[in-house]
Amino acid sequence: MIAETLAGIALVQKSVEFIKSNIETAKDISSLASSIDDLFTGEKQVQQARAKKSGTGIGDQFGVDTVAKEIIDGRIAAENLAEVARLVDFRFGHGTWAGIIAERAKRIQEAKELAAAARRKKIQEAREFEESIKQFALISGITLMVVVLLLGLAWQIA
Numbered sequence: 001m002i003a004e005t006l007a008g009i010a011l012v013q014k015s016v017e018f019i020k021s022n023i024e025t026a027k028d029i030s031s032l033a034s035s036i037d038d039l040f041t042g043e044k045q046v047q048q049a050r051a052k053k054s055g056t057g058i059g060d061q062f063g064v065d066t067v068a069k070e071i072i073d074g075r076i077a078a079e080n081l082a083e084v085a086r087l088v089d090f091r092f093g094h095g096t097w098a099g100i101i102a103e104r105a106k107r108i109q110e111a112k113e114l115a116a117a118a119r120r121k122k123i124q125e126a127r128e129f130e131e132s133i134k135q136f137a138l139i140s141g142i143t144l145m146v147v148v149l150l151l152g153l154a155w156q157i158a
Contacts, residue, residue: 008045009073015039016080023091029100032088036100039084043077050074 015038026032050070085097
């Protein structure tokens with residue numbers, strides 16, 4: 001867990017440093033896109049490490065050192081995001097960062113919806129398959145009973 005937090009905060013700081021050093025010379029936002037993506041990835045890792053409480057011993061999970069580090073790393077990541085937001089808006093115009101955040105949220109939501117639709121489709125296909133198996137078993141059972149009755153009748157007649 002600590003390693004994940006370190007990786008996340010290190011990625012955030014590395015991305016912020018790159019953005020700060022290259023924002024003035026960037027012709028457009030696409031030249032900073034990979035660093036912005038890394039910034040979001042690092043911030044997500046910090047938040048996930050903060051939310052995840054498994055892996056290490058109870059003393060490590062609830063110790064003051066661990067809790068303080070998680071909270072401070074989360075705040076550092078938030079400060080870095082805010083700083084990059086100001087830099088991007090200053091360089092490319094007010095609302096650019098808000099547009100990036102909105103587009104990112106839209107794409108994340110679309111991906112979640114696609115995944116949910118795929119899960120629903122898979123569940124529906126499984127239900128249809130199960131229903132087909134039930135129908136096959138029912139028809140086979142009825143056919144077997146009719147054949148047995150007809151054989152029994154034929155035997156009684158003979």
